[in-house]
Amino acid sequence: MPERIRRLLPNLKSVLNLRRLAAGAILLPFASAALAGWDTLNMPVGVTEVSRIVYDLHMLIFWICVVIGIVVFGAMFYSILMHRKSRGVTAATFHESTTVEVIWTVIPFIILVAMAVPATATLIKMEDSGQSEMTIKITGYQWLWRYDYLDHDFGFYSFLSTSRDSIRDRAEKSEHYLLEVDRPLVIPTNTKIRLLITANDVIHAWWVPDLALKRDAIPGFINELWTQIDDPGVYRGQCAELCGRDHGFMPIEVHAVPPDEYRAWVEEQTAGAAE
Amino acid sequence: MKRPHRRTAIRLAAVCVLMLGFSYALVPLYDILCDLTGLSGSTSNLTQATPTPPKAETVAERQVTLQFVANVDHSMPWDIRPDQFEMKVNPGQTYQTVFHARNRTAQPMTGQAVPSVTPQMAAPHLIKQECFCFTSQPLDAGESVEMPLIFKVSERLPSNIGTLTLSYTFFDVSPTSGTQSG
Amino acid sequence: MSEIAAAHDDHHDYHPSGLWRWVTTTNHKDIGTLYLWLAMIMFFIGGAMALVIRTELFSPGLQFVDPQFFNSMTTLHALVMIFGVVMPAFTGLANWQIPLMVGATDMALPRLNNWSFWILPFAFAMLLSTMFMDGGGPAGGWTLYPPLTLQTGNALPFVIFSIHFMGMSSIMGAINIIATIVNMRAPGMHMMKMPLFVWTWLITAFLLIAVMPVLAGGVTMLLTDKFFGTSFFNAAGGGDPVMFQHIFWFFGHPEVYILILPSFGVVSSILPTFSRKPLFGYSSMVYATASIAFLSFVVWAHHMFTVGMPLAGELFFMFATMLIAVPTGVKVFNWVATMWRGSMTFETPMLFAIGFIIMFTIGGLSGLMLAIVPADFQYHDSYFVVAHFHYVLVPGSIFAIMAAVYYWLPKWTGNHYPERLGKWHFWLSTIFVNLTFFPMHFVGLAGMPRRIPDYALQFADYNMLASIGAFGFGFAQLLFLYIVVVTIRGGEKATDQVWEGAEGLEWTLPSPPPYHSFTTPPVVR
Numbered sequence: 001m002p003e004r005i006r007r008l009l010p011n012l013k014s015v016l017n018l019r020r021l022a023a024g025a026i027l028l029p030f031a032s033a034a035l036a037g038w039d040t041l042n043m044p045v046g047v048t049e050v051s052r053i054v055y056d057l058h059m060l061i062f063w064i065c066v067v068i069g070i071v072v073f074g075a076m077f078y079s080i081l082m083h084r085k086s087r088g089v090t091a092a093t094f095h096e097s098t099t100v101e102v103i104w105t106v107i108p109f110i111i112l113v114a115m116a117v118p119a120t121a122t123l124i125k126m127e128d129s130g131q132s133e134m135t136i137k138i139t140g141y142q143w144l145w146r147y148d149y150l151d152h153d154f155g156f157y158s159f160l161s162t163s164r165d166s167i168r169d170r171a172e173k174s175e176h177y178l179l180e181v182d183r184p185l186v187i188p189t190n191t192k193i194r195l196l197i198t199a200n201d202v203i204h205a206w207w208v209p210d211l212a213l214k215r216d217a218i219p220g221f222i223n224e225l226w227t228q229i230d231d232p233g234v235y236r237g238q239c240a241e242l243c244g245r246d247h248g249f250m251p252i253e254v255h256a257v258p259p260d261e262y263r264a265w266v267e268e269q270t271a272g273a274a275e
Numbered sequence: 276m277k278r279p280h281r282r283t284a285i286r287l288a289a290v291c292v293l294m295l296g297f298s299y300a301l302v303p304l305y306d307i308l309c310d311l312t313g314l315s316g317s318t319s320n321l322t323q324a325t326p327t328p329p330k331a332e333t334v335a336e337r338q339v340t341l342q343f344v345a346n347v348d349h350s351m352p353w354d355i356r357p358d359q360f361e362m363k364v365n366p367g368q369t370y371q372t373v374f375h376a377r378n379r380t381a382q383p384m385t386g387q388a389v390p391s392v393t394p395q396m397a398a399p400h401l402i403k404q405e406c407f408c409f410t411s412q413p414l415d416a417g418e419s420v421e422m423p424l425i426f427k428v429s430e431r432l433p434s435n436i437g438t439l440t441l442s443y444t445f446f447d448v449s450p451t452s453g454t455q456s457g
Numbered sequence: 458m459s460e461i462a463a464a465h466d467d468h469h470d471y472h473p474s475g476l477w478r479w480v481t482t483t484n485h486k487d488i489g490t491l492y493l494w495l496a497m498i499m500f501f502i503g504g505a506m507a508l509v510i511r512t513e514l515f516s517p518g519l520q521f522v523d524p525q526f527f528n529s530m531t532t533l534h535a536l537v538m539i540f541g542v543v544m545p546a547f548t549g550l551a552n553w554q555i556p557l558m559v560g561a562t563d564m565a566l567p568r569l570n571n572w573s574f575w576i577l578p579f580a581f582a583m584l585l586s587t588m589f590m591d592g593g594g595p596a597g598g599w600t601l602y603p604p605l606t607l608q609t610g611n612a613l614p615f616v617i618f619s620i621h622f623m624g625m626s627s628i629m630g631a632i633n634i635i636a637t638i639v640n641m642r643a644p645g646m647h648m649m650k651m652p653l654f655v656w657t658w659l660i661t662a663f664l665l666i667a668v669m670p671v672l673a674g675g676v677t678m679l680l681t682d683k684f685f686g687t688s689f690f691n692a693a694g695g696g697d698p699v700m701f702q703h704i705f706w707f708f709g710h711p712e713v714y715i716l717i718l719p720s721f722g723v724v725s726s727i728l729p730t731f732s733r734k735p736l737f738g739y740s741s742m743v744y745a746t747a748s749i750a751f752l753s754f755v756v757w758a759h760h761m762f763t764v765g766m767p768l769a770g771e772l773f774f775m776f777a778t779m780l781i782a783v784p785t786g787v788k789v790f791n792w793v794a795t796m797w798r799g800s801m802t803f804e805t806p807m808l809f810a811i812g813f814i815i816m817f818t819i820g821g822l823s824g825l826m827l828a829i830v831p832a833d834f835q836y837h838d839s840y841f842v843v844a845h846f847h848y849v850l851v852p853g854s855i856f857a858i859m860a861a862v863y864y865w866l867p868k869w870t871g872n873h874y875p876e877r878l879g880k881w882h883f884w885l886s887t888i889f890v891n892l893t894f895f896p897m898h899f900v901g902l903a904g905m906p907r908r909i910p911d912y913a914l915q916f917a918d919y920n921m922l923a924s925i926g927a928f929g930f931g932f933a934q935l936l937f938l939y940i941v942v943v944t945i946r947g948g949e950k951a952t953d954q955v956w957e958g959a960e961g962l963e964w965t966l967p968s969p970p971p972y973h974s975f976t977t978p979p980v981v982r
Contacts, residue, residue, distance in 0.1 A: 043835055043902045058832045065822040072789060073815060079796045080811070084803075085733070091800040095735040100794070101787070108786040112779045115829065120772060122831040127768050129394065130437035135360075137344060150344070150360050167911060169518040177517060179913045196342075196393065196440055201349040202605040203698060205763055205838060209904040214834045216764045218699060219348060219604060220692025222442035223765040224393040240763075240838040240906045242598045244605055245525045248909030280565040283636040291628055291670045298674025298704060302689060305700050348693065389692045395767050409695060446693030 044209050047231045047256070051212035053122050061115055068111070129226040132194035136187070140197075140204030140217035140239065143246035147185045150196075154269050158183050160249050167249075179236040184253035188262035189232050195225040202244060208237035208252055216241055229256040309398075334367040339428060341401075342440040345374060350447040352379050353386055353414070358421075369404065369427040374443065376422060378414035385413045385450070388422075388443040397439040400429035411448055480575070483567035484972060485552045486869070488574050492549030493862070495577060497938065499541030500855075502585070504931050506534040511893075511927040514920050519911050527910035528596035529588065535599035536616075539716065540623045541581055543850065546858045547719040548573075548630045551658050553869060555634060557963035557970060558652045560643025560979045565636035573629035580622035587612035598908060600705055601676065603690040603698050607683050614684070617676045624669040631662035631669075638662075643962070645981035649740065652961055656743050657722030660750045664711045664718075667754075672708040675701060699764050706757035714753045717849060718746060720817075720857030721788060724810045726961070727864050728792055731807035732799030733958035738791040745784035745791075752781045762830050763837050771830045778828035782821070789818055804956070805879030809860030812852055812887050820848030823898065838908075841901030847894045851930075852887070859886075859937065866941070867955045871969040872948035878940050885933035892926030 045055045083089050137148040137155070148155030161182045165171035174180065187193055197206055199217035206225075207214040215223045229235075237252040257265065341364050343357035354377045364370055378384055390408040392398040405425040414420060428439070473481060482488060509530045513521050522530070552570065556563055564570050588594040592610015595601070606613070638659050642651070651659075678689040679701070688694020690701045721742075729736045736742065758766065758774040766774075792814050801807070823845040827836050836842060859882075867873050896919035901907075905916045912920065951968045962979055963970075 041899045041903060043832075044904070054831050054835060057829065058826070058835065061826050061829055061832065065825060069818065069822060072793060072818060076793045076796065076811075076814070079793065079798070080801065083732075083797065083799050083801055085800040086802070089798075089800045091733040092798040093734065094798075095737050095739070095795075097738075101738055101741050104790045105783060105787055108783050112782060115825075116776060116779060119775065119829045119831060123768065123771060123775075126831055126834075127394075128435070130435065132438065135342060135440075139346065141349070150342070153360075167519050169520060173517060173914060175914070177914050178911060194438065196344060196442070198344075198346050198391075198442065198444065200347070202608070203602060207838075207904075207906065209835060212831075212835055214763050214837055216761075218764065220389045220444045220446070221391040221697070221699070221765075222344065222346075222393045222440060224440065237904065238906050238909070242528065242602075242605065242908045244596075244608065245523075245528065247528070248524065248906070248911050277565070277640075279640045280636045283639055284566060284569070284632050287632045287635060287666055290666050294667055294670035295674050298671040298707075299678075301671075301674075301704055301707070302678075302700065305697070305703060309697075387693060389695070393765070395765065444692065448693060 046210045054212045132192045135194045137196045140199035142201050142244050143250040156183050179251045181253045184255045186255045188259040189229045189256050192228045197223040203241050204239050204243045205241035207240040210235040232256050334365050338363045340438040344442040346444040348446045351445050366428045366432050367430040371425045373421045373423050377419040381416045383415045385411050385448050386445045387448045391442045393440050397436050400432040483571050485556050485564045488570050489549045489552030491574050492545045496542045496546035503537035506530045511924040515924040524910045529594035532595045543716050543854045550861050556974050560962045560975050561641035562973045564633050566633045573626045576622050576626040580619045584619040587615050617680050624673045627665050628669050631665035634662045643978040653725035654722030657718045661718045664715050668708040668711040675704040702761045706760045710757040711753045716854050720854050723857045723861040727806050727810040728795045730956050730958045732796050732801050734799040737794035745787045748784045762833050775830045782825050806860045806864035808883040809856050813856045816852030839901035840897045840905045843907045844894050844897035852890050867951035868968050872944050873951050874944040882936045889926045889929035893923050896922045
């Protein structure tokens with residue numbers, strides 16, 4: 001045990017910055033923006049049309065909830081401050097009002113309808129997977145992913161590339177610790193891509209927050225998703241369904257590249273195509 | 276035990292037994308629901324034994340894309356691939372394709388294919404007239420086989436579905452190894 | 458509890474003493490006490506597991522435990538906290554309070570009552586023993602999804618049998634509670650005059666009877682799939698692993714309300730007392746509870762939006778789930794209206810009740826966010842979900858249980874608890890519970906999946922805060938244990954009414970109440 005703790009200490013020191021920690025502890029929701037930046041605090045806006053709509057929907061619902069919270073807690077705190085025995089208040093005796101009950105049944109209902117409308121519209125848009133230009137099959141394994149480019153008849157496995165030493169604190173942790181793989185999924189930008197998802201052993205889930213994509217990979221069954229990425233870049237995600245011992249160690253790395261670059265990459269892959 | 280208490284207790288216990296039965300009844304209910312709605316994308320277990328008489332089914336003008344995908348379970352070291360990945364089909368017309376399977380191992384094995392369709396709403400509209408699903412397929416060491424599939428896409432396929440995927444996953448059902456994946 | 462033992466000495470019934478008394482007891486107060494102590498013990502065991510989890514998650518990298526053991530900690534933590542803490546604690550409260558509140562001498566089926574408690578220690582001994590088995594404890598999550606759960610080693614049948622026992626215990630407890638409420642109310646205690654705690658428990662008991670058998674059936678199918686060659690959930694044999702999720706959540710969502718409805722009852726009892734004003738909208742509270750219970754049967758699939766459902770299914774479950782916000786909102790508004798223009802004092806039970814309302818509402822609002830399917834695709838199985846359900850369960854259910862204990866402990870023991878320490882306990886718990894669970898919203902939204910033993914570097918700060926909070930919260934609960942023990946052993950004597958504003962049959966009895974509560978039924982006006 002003491003040996004373990006000693007090994008942990010240098011690592012602790014590097015992460016434990018007391019000043020930042022104190023700031024966070026005191027003014028958690030407010031200070032946290034300064035603490036680590038907005039992107040570790042909220043859902044990413046993402047790089048697809050869908051992810052942006054989902055983000056907007058998320059923020060809309062969030063602000064509605066905040067307003068509801070302010071109204072309800074505001075009334076409550078006012079009451080807690082003003083209607084206390086120590087201020088010499090005598091209690092009122094009312095305990096019923098049908099009018100009031102009806103009002104606070106109907107108003108939330110209207111708010112819910114207002115939420116449901118954009119949610120339904122978004123959902124319908126997300127489910128529209130027709131007219132895709134290419135298809136990739138994603139298969140979950142314990143504990144790695146396989147990507148098959150069905151239009152070009154090749155595929156490969158994608159393993160975590162973070163070293164055991166760095167997981168066990170025996171080596172420095174890289175910038176993309178636990179979110180890096182040996183062979184990333186390469187896909188073209190501005191192309192509607194159909195993703196077929198299944199699994200080989202147990203249920204996994206393929207999740208890339210920047211693409212607002214998450215779908216379960218279920219052995220024996222096929223699921224579908226689609227995406228169309230606007231901006232080239234590297235987008236990272238993880239398995240989201242508990243799938244055994246190394247569930248936390250099967251990340252997803254997506255490289256979105258311009259279509260020309262993608263075509264060149266495909267040629268490179270199929271040229272050496274023993275696989 | 277006082278009489279009214281006993282009566283209440285017995286009635287409630289009966290409800291419990293009923294609910295236990297209900298949990299098992301969920302199994303066929305779920306299958307029925309899946310067949311009706313395509314929930315979970317499973318297609319009906321059997322090929323349509325008596326294909327409904329093709330009275331009203333006419334061949335449609337529009338074309339849809341049908342994709343074929345083959346997968347294997349972790350217990351299953353076979354090579355499986357569809358003869359062709361994509362077909363353009365007219366709903367209402369009957370087509371044929373094959374899947375190739377090869378037993379890569381050095382011992383005889385028996386495989387069984389489980390079909391799945393996405394989008395799920397399309398599952399009831401993909402009518403397989405001849406299919407190798409849910410039938411045992413024995414293969415000797417190194418042996419290959421071509422498995423035919425005769426199918427049509429129903430005219431009634433919702434018009435918003437342009438692409439559908441039929442996926443087969445092969446499981447090892449060799450008598451020695453059992454069907455358990457656990 | 459020695460006072461209670463003393464109080465019944467002069468009674469003519471035969472009462473063995475010592476341990477045997479507790480083993481053979483059929484008295485609702487004794488059994489209530491046993492349930493509550495079991496919950497207390499399991500709370501510390503489940504809490505220790507949570508601290509193992511938070512220790513490993515204190516900083517990135519694997520320092521303390523193996524990932525497989527980590528997974529079995531998350532699994533057992535959930536099973537222990539749900540079946541071993543919240544449910545027995547509420548059953549304990551029901552055992553103590555329902556006969557007192559409806560004016561009965563005891564529970565309707567006292568021997569069944571003894572039996573339903575004494576199954577539990579064995580069930581949990583069996584569950585916890587799996588940690589030491591070949592292949593380790595269950596590590597597939599408390600939701601037991603196949604095929605992963607079928608990979609469990611020798612532990613699987615023991616886990617499943619222990620779930621069967623817990624289920625049987627809950628069902629017997631529920632039958633007893635319904636029989637008591639239906640048949641043993643004092644003259645004049647009409648249904649619509651029952652305290653809300655009794656109402657919420659009545660509805661909870663019906664939920665238990667409806668869904669515990671479904672869980673039993675589902676896990677039995679797992680068992681036969683694993684050992685007897687059935688294929689309920691095995692795609693190779695024509696089964697469907699997703700069907701398990703449907704069965705599980707058909708149990709699981711009503712279960713969520715089993716864990717929270719009695720808290721609504723507790724809070725609805727406490728608020729009027731300390732506001733010195735009757736509960737606002739009694740009948741709408743009853744109807745709201747019933748509609749929540751009813752709706753809980755048609756929303757199960759919102760736990761599994763990512764399995765891939767047809768659009769119509771997703772829309773149905775989204776709308777049904779959002780609809781639950783209406784009766785839940787009515788409850789919260791009624792509570793605020795109860796406080797409104799009251800004459801409030803803030804003793805510990807009131808503090809916990811107010812803490813409950815605020816933090817349960819936060820959990821409820823994040824629940825509403827989770828109902829929105831497109832956004833749920835991002836939230837699902839992330840730490841946002843972990844934050845959500847811990848907000849409704851820890852400062853929700855657990856706070857309500859603590860509020861109830863502080864509220865009724867003077868009645869049960871005849872002694873007041875030390876008020877200053879109680880307030881300390883509340884404030885420490887509240888600060889640390891928020892420090893633990895609030896940051897989880899952030900890491901979840903930013904992309905941290907749940908049930909992982911190690912995480913990417915950008916999640917490090919908030920995980921550290923959460924771990925610090927968890928240790929603070931854990932150690933603050935030792936104070937609770939201390940307060941309970943001290944109060945049982947002595948303290949300032951409580952009057953019969955205990956609280957100035959308290960109303961109801963239980964406050965007409967002496968503190969502590971006699972061994973047999975109402976030997977002559979009281980008459981309710």
